[in-house]
Amino acid sequence: MSFSQLGLSPELLRALEDAGYQTPSPIQSKAIPACLEGRDVLAAAQTGTGKTAGFTLPILERLSREPQGHKRPVRALILTPTRELAAQIGESVEKYGVHLKPRLKSDVVYGGVKVNPQIARLRDGVDILVACPGRLLDLVNQKAVRLDQVETLVLDEADRMLDMGFIHDIKKILRLVPKQRQNLLFSATFSKEIRELANTLLDNPVSIEVAPRNTAAESVDQSIYMVEKPQRMALLTHLITHHQWSQALVFTATKHMANRVTQHLQKAGITAAAIHGNKSQNARTAALSGFKSGEVQVMVATDVAARGIDISELPNVVNFELPKTPADYVHRIGRTGRAGASGQAVSLVMPDERGQLKQIEKLIGRAIPVATAEGFDFTRAVPETPDEREQRPGGGQRRQGSGQARNNNGGGARNGGGAGRGGAGNRTRSGGGSTSGDEQARPARRRRRSSPRSSGNSGSGNR
Numbered sequence: 462m463s464f465s466q467l468g469l470s471p472e473l474l475r476a477l478e479d480a481g482y483q484t485p486s487p488i489q490s491k492a493i494p495a496c497l498e499g500r501d502v503l504a505a506a507q508t509g510t511g512k513t514a515g516f517t518l519p520i521l522e523r524l525s526r527e528p529q530g531h532k533r534p535v536r537a538l539i540l541t542p543t544r545e546l547a548a549q550i551g552e553s554v555e556k557y558g559v560h561l562k563p564r565l566k567s568d569v570v571y572g573g574v575k576v577n578p579q580i581a582r583l584r585d586g587v588d589i590l591v592a593c594p595g596r597l598l599d600l601v602n603q604k605a606v607r608l609d610q611v612e613t614l615v616l617d618e619a620d621r622m623l624d625m626g627f628i629h630d631i632k633k634i635l636r637l638v639p640k641q642r643q644n645l646l647f648s649a650t651f652s653k654e655i656r657e658l659a660n661t662l663l664d665n666p667v668s669i670e671v672a673p674r675n676t677a678a679e680s681v682d683q684s685i686y687m688v689e690k691p692q693r694m695a696l697l698t699h700l701i702t703h704h705q706w707s708q709a710l711v712f713t714a715t716k717h718m719a720n721r722v723t724q725h726l727q728k729a730g731i732t733a734a735a736i737h738g739n740k741s742q743n744a745r746t747a748a749l750s751g752f753k754s755g756e757v758q759v760m761v762a763t764d765v766a767a768r769g770i771d772i773s774e775l776p777n778v779v780n781f782e783l784p785k786t787p788a789d790y791v792h793r794i795g796r797t798g799r800a801g802a803s804g805q806a807v808s809l810v811m812p813d814e815r816g817q818l819k820q821i822e823k824l825i826g827r828a829i830p831v832a833t834a835e836g837f838d839f840t841r842a843v844p845e846t847p848d849e850r851e852q853r854p855g856g857g858q859r860r861q862g863s864g865q866a867r868n869n870n871g872g873g874a875r876n877g878g879g880a881g882r883g884g885a886g887n888r889t890r891s892g893g894g895s896t897s898g899d900e901q902a903r904p905a906r907r908r909r910r911s912s913p914r915s916s917g918n919s920g921s922g923n924r
């Protein structure tokens with residue numbers, strides 16, 4: 462399928478050509494025609510799938526087909542959880558709409574910056590408004606904007622908006638928009654709350670699931686290091702310097718840890734910047750643009766701050782700490798390996814994070830290979846339980862690291878049968894992967910986890 466088959470105007474097609482897009486992504490081929498028909502859409506999609514163009518293109522198309530009054534009331538409202546995501550969607554709207562004549566006007570509003578300039582801009586009217594819910598309500602209360610002419614409402618990253626406690630704001634906004642409207646809901650995950658919201662919001666929606674929500678995982682080379690807490694800083698520095706990573710996005714669980722990691726990296730001579738909610742908007746914007754321009758080698762971020770950050774061809778993502786929810790893991794690693802580019806996601810897993818790891822592997826449907834690095838002792842972080850020793854093929858002899866990759870095919874096949882229990886699965890990184898130098902496939906003791914994979918695949922230690 463090509464973009465020209467989707468029913469978009471030549472002006473939009475030209476903008477896509479300018480952007481270098483050759484073919485629509487799966488979500489675009491499905492969402493664009495449905496949106497153009499005026500249907501409600503429920504889409505399971507995360508950042509990296511091309512979802513933004515999936516809703517901005519048909520919005521631009523529909524609005525440009527209809528004559529605009531000189532008052533320019535908001536006709537399309539796009540709600541997003543974070544400032545960064547709002548800014549990126551705003552950029553996309555501008556980019557794709559650049560050749561439209563007459564131009565549609567768009568604007569982006571979010572909190573954390575002065576409200577008066579936003580009020581002044583809105584006074585002249587705007588066709589497409591991208592907004593974070595809280596600031597939008599402020600602006601409505603200050604009578605800077607009205608929402609009673611909204612024709613299309615988009616809830617982007619709806620799961621994240623609910624996670625961030627925006628549900629009440631969203632409900633208020635729903636009371637301000639006309640009853641008759643088109644609704645597009647995008648969410649990476651579908652909790653009970655999201656389903657409830659979708660049920661109240663959407664009218665006979667076209668459901669789109671571009672791929673199982675965790676397939677971002679497919680294009681990303683993932684590995685884990687079983688570490689003890691004190692090893693983490695040194696290992697992170699080692700990974701960055703030894704592999705000469707051009708750029709990496711490092712996730713931490715807390716703002717405090719983001720600062721600590723940043724300081725540690727800076728001391729090691731690595732250009733690093735932290736991005737999290739305690740930073741001013743200006744500091745966040747500066748960090749992000751420094752990272753985008755390549756001046757900043759490592760950006761250290763919390764989940765919330767990193768939402769929606771779109772950096773093309775980001776090669777490395779590091780989970781310095783595992784995320785709270787398995788869905789966040791998928792979100793995080795979705796920052797890399799985009800649009801066919803190869804990406805690498807490395808997680809440092811402490812013994813007390815093994816439960817979280819198990820959840821993640823359950824969600825992505827496979828075990829993540831274990832890696833080791835020369836000069837680091839990983840054995841203490843994974844104490845072998847008597848139970849594991851019992852189950853290990855070879856009669857309970859503790860295996861010493863020999864530098865040889867061990868394929869546990871046999872163990873998996875013998876013990877598999879779909880039950881997800883098996884021998885002591887020593888998983889190793891794929892030899893042909895992006896790891897190089899001292900980072901060879903090595904045996905690493907690790908308990909086999911329950912995994913929904915079929916037993917036929919489950920034992921392939923060397924992938």
Ligand code: AMP
Binds near residue numbers: 508510511
């Ligand atoms: P999104 O999922 O909307 O955040 O988009 C992810 C990235 O893919 C953005 O950098 C887009 O510019 C890019 N992109 C979106 N659609 C396409 C396409 N059809 N071909 C190539 N790149 C695309």
